[in-house]
Amino acid sequence: MWKRKYYVFLWIENSITTSVLSELFEINKPWYIDSVLVNHSLKEIDLYIKYEKGSVFACPECEKDCKIHDGSFRRWRHLDIIDYKCYLDVKVPRIKCPDHGVKSLTKLPCMRMETHFSLKFELNVMHDVLEMSMSAIAKKIRRTRQ
Numbered sequence: 001m002w003k004r005k006y007y008v009f010l011w012i013e014n015s016i017t018t019s020v021l022s023e024l025f026e027i028n029k030p031w032y033i034d035s036v037l038v039n040h041s042l043k044e045i046d047l048y049i050k051y052e053k054g055s056v057f058a059c060p061e062c063e064k065d066c067k068i069h070d071g072s073f074r075r076w077r078h079l080d081i082i083d084y085k086c087y088l089d090v091k092v093p094r095i096k097c098p099d100h101g102v103k104s105l106t107k108l109p110c111m112r113m114e115t116h117f118s119l120k121f122e123l124n125v126m127h128d129v130l131e132m133s134m135s136a137i138a139k140k141i142r143r144t145r146q
């Protein structure tokens, strides 16, 4: 028997779907969309984004290309898809620099490390600030005013 209180998950791991989504979300190599999780109960979509094995990233100290040490997922709110909240769950690598040791990346292509919002989300909200009240913006993005 189906019970409404349980979450409904749908995994999308179709290469055509992920390649279309990669174009729409401007996800470029070495990044790729690994999978998409749709939670109908929470009305949320999560795009899981990883980097290709063997990728190198610039050391934040010296800009030298370095191998990946490890990585962990961080989640950023992105622009909604229809009426679903959309999140980018990015596996953020730490690199191992021969001169500076293990370092976390300080820059990613479409988000700032200091926030939990993608750059497009922030730009959208900043545009709304010019025309809407804070409570109207909070309602639009479905957050409390805090």
Ligand SMILES: [Zn+2]
Binding pocket: 059, 060, 061, 062, 063, 064, 097, 098, 099, 100, 101
């Ligand atoms: Zn370095």
